[in-house]
Amino acid sequence: MALVQQQDVESPGGRRTNIGQAVGSGAILAVACLISYVVITSILTREYSVSRDDDFLGGMWAAVATIFVYRQSYIESARAAFSRTLATLASFVLCLIYLLIFPFHVVGMAALIGIISILLALIRRSEEIITAAITTAVVMVVAGISPQHAWIQPILRLVDSAVGILVGMAAAWIALGLGLSSKPQRSDA
Template structure:
């Protein structure tokens, strides 16, 4: 077995780590003003979004960014609508995920269903932990955190490819 680490492996690890760190910090500080109790969740959600969106090439990263933003929008809207009517419950979260997946399929974007469902789960769990938080603020913050992570990943791939040979010359 060869346990050597190539320079490209270290560079990819550095790219992912920096993307997650920047997304976390921006998400944390953005969330901390309107929702201090969930600032760490906001940072985590931004970091997760950055990690999920960051791909090997500019084209793949931008394609994943579209999935992330649209999925987050759908999941946020479904969650907010539910939470305006009813308080958090695990059954409600399951129902919202079901509705979100069906909705994504109905509007012919089934590839968005997984990321939309993740957003539902985050919005709903935060609602359970912070029932005083307005559903609109909660869903809006979770969408904004997804957008922060997505933008961080897009920025990272743009500057990373400028300073190095692109991994995908067609992107």
């Protein structure tokens, strides 16, 4: 496969195809991030908004989830969506339980990151540790910034991530339909 990609880059027609795919894929990602951000900051905030700053954070978090999910192939995007969903759910559960009982504290945040790392390693999902740890750090720090309703932060970040994941998968599907990403490969083994 590397040989095929190298030949494409070296031939004038292949180079144009790669440039076109790069531009098309980049444009789809940019529009997908815009959609994720707008859905969170303009549409969903009509239902519930903690603060303007929190709305912006939610938009950013949805765009990050979209970036995380949108990959070079549809199958890679599906795997990334599953990974992001699992990591977000694990963080959501632990942070919500913690914040229903305790206020934000940096030691609590560190403990949750340690616990989530151990749990994911034990269920053999170590590839999700980084995403779950980052999500936990974001949720906990934002809960510290907005302590009045800290328990709502895991719920809001779950919604932000879900929107970003869905938009990222939709973008990957569109890219596949436009021939900008590789098709899912069938495994007959």
